[in-house]
Amino acid sequence: MMLAGAQIVDETSVAFTTGNPGNTGTAGNSPPTYPAQGSSREAQPVAAAPPTEQGLHMIPKLDPVDIHFSNITCTVKLGITKGSKQILHGVHGRLRPRQLVAIMGPSGAGKSTLLDVLSGYRITGVGGAVFVNGRGRIMKRFKRMSCYIQQDDRLQGLLTVGENMKLAADLKLSTNLDKYEKGEVIEDILTNLGLYEHMNTRGAQLSGGQRKRLSIALELINNPLIMFLDEPTTGLDSSSCSQVVQLCQTLAHQGRTIVCTVHQPSASLFALFDHVYVLAAGRCMYQGTTKNLVSYLDQGGIPCPLYHNPADYIIELSCGEYGQDKIDLMANKSENGRALDWFDDFETIPTMEGLRKLMPLSVLRETEPTGGDEETSQTNQLKVLMRRGFMKARRDATMTHLRLIVNVVVGIMLGSLFINAGNEGSRVLENYNLLFAILMHHMMSPMMLTILTFPNEMSILSKEHFNRWYSLGSYYISITVVDLPVSIVGCAVFSVIVYTMSSQPLDIVRFCMFFAISLYTVLVAQSFGLMIGAVFSVVNGTFLGPTLSVPMMMFAGFGVTLRDLPGYLRWGSYVSYLRYGLEGFIGAIYGLDRPILDCNEALYCHYKHPRTFLNEVAMSPDEFWFDVMALSIFVVTLRITAFFLLKWKLDAVR
């Protein structure tokens, strides 16, 4: 029987071969490592790993790491008048290699915050130090060996599992690997994570557990040594929970350090973790092996009642259900995470000095990362991101299909409402209204679509960018390029419909001018939407977008002519891009020495001579190129500003 995934080689270029894993190249920055026959790697303990009970062929290339964190504090500012709040109170801890570590604690204890700090995601308001193998953490090196999987699965819902994996492999694996070698890596991961059969299922259609496993699969592609997972079991049924945790256990026992936050695990789930780190109100209550927890509680004089899940009991203690004194007792007993007495063989745990001796600097030199922050070049990132963007655009019901439909429908509606208004001298004011309505359409729909959809993209961008899939520059150029064809087609379709139905002058030059102004307006509005979407949430953006557009309309010269604007408000007409749009439209329709208009529908046509109308609205028909230049400056300035806002926002959330 052929598996579903095997049929999508052409569609996604994922190659599935039964070739020898040993063929996998090792060139490039960090290709996955397959153990050669008889290699010392085979001696490493590999636990039984559901769902396949084998574990990945891909084991970490680097030696396991020992992480030590000391006196970690984290303070957040609550606002100008509310002061600040300390979330973590100088906690210490040790994350031993090949261990699956659970960070547990009641809601609000600071678990996610600690994970954010340990993964390097949170940097603002953080104090203390993190050591890797006995030396201070160097963030660039640490990010190369770690990944962070946040709680909300940030996946490309429009792409299938296979496509998601293929694109991630193209971004995260060396370009020296060919598609067969990358295919082997993908096949190995998906098979072991029980996702191979769902190769052709779109991300949005996966179940919660499958989405979680896909999130892990995507990060496993470049074979990280340390994985941080925020609440990987939240929202899953007990079977999916234990599948995910068993998978994490297998990955840990292959030589990785895996740290997860968990809420309140069942006894069986709890037993799957090697180590547990319990937090309460930002202080450490216990740190040690899972099985030593009961004796720790016994020694502390707070024994776990018989038939009680120790995980539940320590959470109850940490919540303060048995009194604040118990919390203080545990924090003192664990020395806020400094004590290692409840680790297995704690006497043999190497000191910082011992770790440095085990891993001398000369050894580190050999593994020194070279090149940029990402695995592949900017050109490759751009190429892959554009491919991904076009795949998504083809399937995107909102950003592509709905947008095109709206252009057709609104075009027909406006065309019918202002039918034949373009040539008629008695309907010049109507035609002027039509031109303004067209501007409104070109302003509102791209701006609102961007404001509504970008925040979701932003969360995926934040995850992928933090995990070094690509640079912000490559991402930004790719979204700009990918959207251009849709904007051009939508605008062209709309322009043809409305231009012909309203009987504007049938002159190719005038039409091109009309189309150019339309497209520029769309691009400016979209960039404006991007600026808002990059910084604000959907709710705030939906309020701010139209609100900030009102002054643009007022200063466009439509209601109050540019001549009648009070001197102290004249600046407004220079910063309103709609003014240049309206002036450009006027230039296209009534400029170029347009002859006298027809006067078939009335006895008297006040605006029979276009000059009369132009004088009245105080607009020059000869400013077309100036308007184009002004709109170009708007596009470039807003795009650049949106880029820096995006960059700022990505850093600010950390």
Ligand SMILES: Nc1ncnc2c1ncn2[C@@H]1O[C@H](COP(=O)(O)OP(=O)(O)OP(=O)(O)O)[C@@H](O)[C@H]1O
């Ligand atoms: N940026 C912030 N501003 C204000 N308070 C914050 C901020 N981030 C976290 N907190 C507060 O810090 C505390 C710890 O938050 P954190 O998300 O780390 O808890 P948690 O243990 O992961 O909780 P849960 O299990 O419910 O997710 C909470 O009281 C939370 O409200």
